Amino acid sequence: MASMATVSCCRRPLGFTEYFFALTTELNIPYSLAYTWQLESKSPLSVDLIHQAAALLQETMPLLRLCVVKEMDGKYFFELKDTVTVPLEVSNETDWRKEQDEMMKVVYNLKTGPLWKMRFLPTVCRESALGDTRKEGNPYTYAVIFGIDHVLTDGFTNMSICRQFLKILNGLIDGGQPDKTPHTKIDPSLVDLMPQSEKAFGWMDYVVVGKFIWNTMFSKPKPNIFAVRYPLVDTYPSHTFSISTDGLSKEETKLLRKMCKLQQTTVNGAFTAAASTATAWMIYGRNKPQGDIQENTVAVEQTVNMRRFCETEEGKNALGVLFLSTLIPVTLSPSNDNPKSLWDAARSTSSQMHTIFENGDLLKQLRLANYFVQKMKAKDLRSNMKISAEQRCFAISNMGDCSGILSGTGDHVQVTDVARSANLLEGQSVVHFVHSLQGRLRYNLSYNARRFTQEEANRYASWTLELLRSLISNIDGTAV
Incomplete structure (x- = not known):
């Protein structure tokens, strides 16, 4: 070569x-x-x-x-x-x-x-x-x-x-x-591109640091119910595999965007709601009576492109690792499979994300993450990763519409589709990868082979899409 x-x-x-x-x-x-x-x-x-x-x-x-x-x-x-x-x-x-x-x-x-x-x-x-x-x-x-x-x-x-x-x-x-x-x-790097006014530690930051150290020393966090239902199988190899789906068609994507606007939420909120109910089905079963089930609130990891907070064009277009993951609480209930419940859940997620953006919570998280990670040693990393993975139910990486960034590249060759996947960190369960391209919502699922079989992962991805498609209707269930 x-x-x-x-x-x-x-x-x-x-x-x-x-x-x-x-x-x-x-x-x-x-x-x-x-x-x-x-x-x-x-x-x-x-x-x-x-x-x-x-x-x-x-x-x-x-x-x-x-x-x-x-x-x-x-x-x-x-x-x-x-x-x-x-x-x-x-x-x-x-x-x-x-x-x-x-x-x-x-x-x-x-x-x-x-x-x-x-x-x-x-x-x-x-x-x-x-x-x-x-x-x-x-x-x-x-x-x-x-x-x-x-x-x-x-x-x-x-x-x-x-x-x-x-x-x-x-x-x-x-x-x-x-x-x-x-x-x-x-x-x-990400920290160097953030607004200067957001880099200095305040007294509240030190309070959070103190609480974290206290909890690390004296409390043992419980694993989320998804990790309990699908525990790591040590006899299986530690491999990540990906489920590639057809996503939504152009017409379905257009209708979903229309409904999200009418329901005053976002596509990311709608997808989170669908994935949450699909997760509940994976845990409890799809047709189990609600009376036998106790609802659970879990932490869902949402990936955020931090370039949105950069003040310069250099920062907004910088290349490298410029994202941050934030945790959003969602309720898992298998009976939240009707359009009204799903839309309520979608609005809850989009509202929480909006509040996090508006209040500057992500910039605060950035300061704290920079403080903790820079002090982390390799010997402590593995145990910290296991604890973190057990606490996070699932992750969503939503890049939004990618059509603009891939347009205007020439007339001879074009990209018609992109599939994304990642080798999961130790203990991590699943990551849902979502983006739009050429008017179509694309969806792939990366899953931990020590937690799920291919059949289970296929079912999970299929249920997530089924629930997302169920939102392409009015509240009364009629087609838009």
């Missing part, structure tokens, strides 16, 4: 989120991300063309040339590599889902890099050459599996990488001369 030209070296300290993911990788608990980009092209794409695009992608995005250096004093830094090979592989696999699951298992070497990998599945191209039934004028379809260590990126950044790859690929097909100027800028 090709190698890159030498560039000037630069470095910066890891932010607290990056430091956390570096520690997990050191403990052999990698948090690897895997994205599948479904490509449609007007002409066949060769392996050489994909390799050239991948090499240029690496040259134009310094993020992809970073490694992690640990100094003698224990501090961690990102360092830009002088020379990096292009980590492109070609796969003969015809099922991209298998490749995506395999990509989640990759453990990256923080010291040497590269901390990302790409697999190209050109099977359709070869089949076309053999004279398949592809009609003239129909696009050629391919899959690219993009994997990366979470220490480098979040969802917004990964979509930005996809956009850059498309721009480069379309530019090469157009015959233009690619810009080979080496780029060496590394964006600041």
